Amino acid sequence: MTANNSTDQKLDKAVRVAVLGAAGGIGQPLSLTLKMNIHVKELSLYDVSPHVSGVAADLSHIDTPAKVSWHTPDNGGLPAALDGCDFVLVPAGVPRKPGMSRDDLFKINAGICAELASGIAQYCPTATVLVISNPVNSTVPVFAEVFKKNGTFNPRKLFGVTTLDSVRADTFIHEVMPDLNWGLIKVIGGHSGDTIVPLLSTVLGQDIKSLSHMQLHAINHRVQYGGDEIIQAKKGLGSSTLSMAYAAQKFFTTVLSSYLGLTDKNIACTFINTEFDNEALDGVNELKQIVRKLTGRPDLDLKYFAMPCVFGPNGIERVQYECLEHLDSTEVEMVKVCCETLPSNYSKGIDFVRGK
Numbered sequence: 001m002t003a004n005n006s007t008d009q010k011l012d013k014a015v016r017v018a019v020l021g022a023a024g025g026i027g028q029p030l031s032l033t034l035k036m037n038i039h040v041k042e043l044s045l046y047d048v049s050p051h052v053s054g055v056a057a058d059l060s061h062i063d064t065p066a067k068v069s070w071h072t073p074d075n076g077g078l079p080a081a082l083d084g085c086d087f088v089l090v091p092a093g094v095p096r097k098p099g100m101s102r103d104d105l106f107k108i109n110a111g112i113c114a115e116l117a118s119g120i121a122q123y124c125p126t127a128t129v130l131v132i133s134n135p136v137n138s139t140v141p142v143f144a145e146v147f148k149k150n151g152t153f154n155p156r157k158l159f160g161v162t163t164l165d166s167v168r169a170d171t172f173i174h175e176v177m178p179d180l181n182w183g184l185i186k187v188i189g190g191h192s193g194d195t196i197v198p199l200l201s202t203v204l205g206q207d208i209k210s211l212s213h214m215q216l217h218a219i220n221h222r223v224q225y226g227g228d229e230i231i232q233a234k235k236g237l238g239s240s241t242l243s244m245a246y247a248a249q250k251f252f253t254t255v256l257s258s259y260l261g262l263t264d265k266n267i268a269c270t271f272i273n274t275e276f277d278n279e280a281l282d283g284v285n286e287l288k289q290i291v292r293k294l295t296g297r298p299d300l301d302l303k304y305f306a307m308p309c310v311f312g313p314n315g316i317e318r319v320q321y322e323c324l325e326h327l328d329s330t331e332v333e334m335v336k337v338c339c340e341t342l343p344s345n346y347s348k349g350i351d352f353v354r355g356k
């Protein structure tokens with residue numbers, strides 16, 4: 001691969017990335033996108049499945065700088081996979097089959113996530129961690145609690161990947177409004193059914209009135225339940241993998257370019273821990289106050305929430321709470337419904353690690 005001077009400079013800034021669950025439906029195409037990223041100098045693929053060696057061999061023939069390695073519990077294990085990693089992407093765990101909820105995955109995936117989180121805390125404690133494994137509303141708290149136990153938790157660097165919801169919102173709105181700019185729709189709350197809250201009004205403004213109530217409801221519903229559409233179409237052979245890999249690389253690129261200082265003021269929605277005050281995460285106090293006001297629940301304990309965030313070299317720089325200041329009445333209702341379910345989802349992850 002040839003590189004001009006400015007590319008050379010950027011290549012000086014390159015990272016080591018691990019994918020945990022790299023042999024899976026998401027892991028494989030996601031690893032492909034990472035191998036294609038010139039800012040990835042080392043790509044470490046980990047899976048409990050021995051097929052990961054073949055995935056690594058296949059990717060290693062691609063003519064990009066990233067050096068690919070593979071690891072299983074019998075080949076170096078988590079210590080070798082995670083050593084020196086700047087980023088860890090986690091699509092490990094079981095996917096849904098028709099008729100299952102994301103919550104049904106918790107029993108198996110919580111244990112997998114706890115084990116992987118413990119490895120990260122030990123072998124790359126300062127890494128930025130992107131959690132894809134479902135149910136995101138509960139697995140992100142599993143990671144956070146394990147990191148807290150190990151004294152390595154940093155709320156600026158732990159993200160639940162909810163980008164697929166924004167990608168879907170953008171795609172579905174364009175089916176009825178093809179002239180809109182792309183990539184602007186924010187989706188907040190959580191990543192499961194009616195905890196998913198698309199904020200269409202913030203982008204559409206007055207144009208929202210050109211959509212009927214039924215059209216708006218249909219788009220919101222399709223974003224909330226888009227995952228089921230894929231599961232049905234795949235007829236028992238898994239859930240979204242290709243669109244998820246696309247979404248994860250999109251989010252990773254935003255976080256990475258901020259981390260490397262290649263571009264500034266990068267914004268993306270992600271599921272974050274909101275327990276700590278503004279000193280840990282700027283804008284988080286305002287977020288909690290506004291949600292409490294919107295839901296009419298002054299005592300609402302909001303420990304996790306997906307929000308648009310501004311990223312910088314150290315992870316999240318600021319939570320964009322302002323997006324909550326001008327919601328329309330449909331969106332306020334959706335936030336209320338979200339906040340009825342979300343606390344039990346995140347508490348499940350917290351309790352799992354605390355052994356309740």
Ligand SMILES: NC(=O)C1=CN([C@@H]2O[C@H](COP(=O)(O)OP(=O)(O)OC[C@H]3O[C@@H](n4cnc5c(N)ncnc54)[C@H](O)[C@@H]3O)[C@@H](O)[C@H]2O)C=CC1
Pocket residue numbers: 020021022023024025026027046047048049091092093094095096105109112115116131132133134135136161162163164165191238239240241244
């Ligand atoms: N955040 C989101 O928007 C989305 C999340 N997902 C979730 O991502 C997860 C993965 O989905 P797929 O790739 O389709 O599943 P998959 O079954 O195709 O792949 C999962 C991989 O994880 C590996 N694995 C299992 N236990 C492991 C462990 N302890 N350590 C390392 N690897 C382990 C498996 O061997 C397998 O290769 C599921 O939980 C799914 O629900 C899926 C789509 C969207």
Ligand SMILES: O=C([O-])CC(=O)C(=O)O
Pocket residue numbers: 095096102134164226227228230231239240
């Ligand atoms: O629906 C699922 O289980 C996978 C997922 O999270 C999505 O496609 O949004």
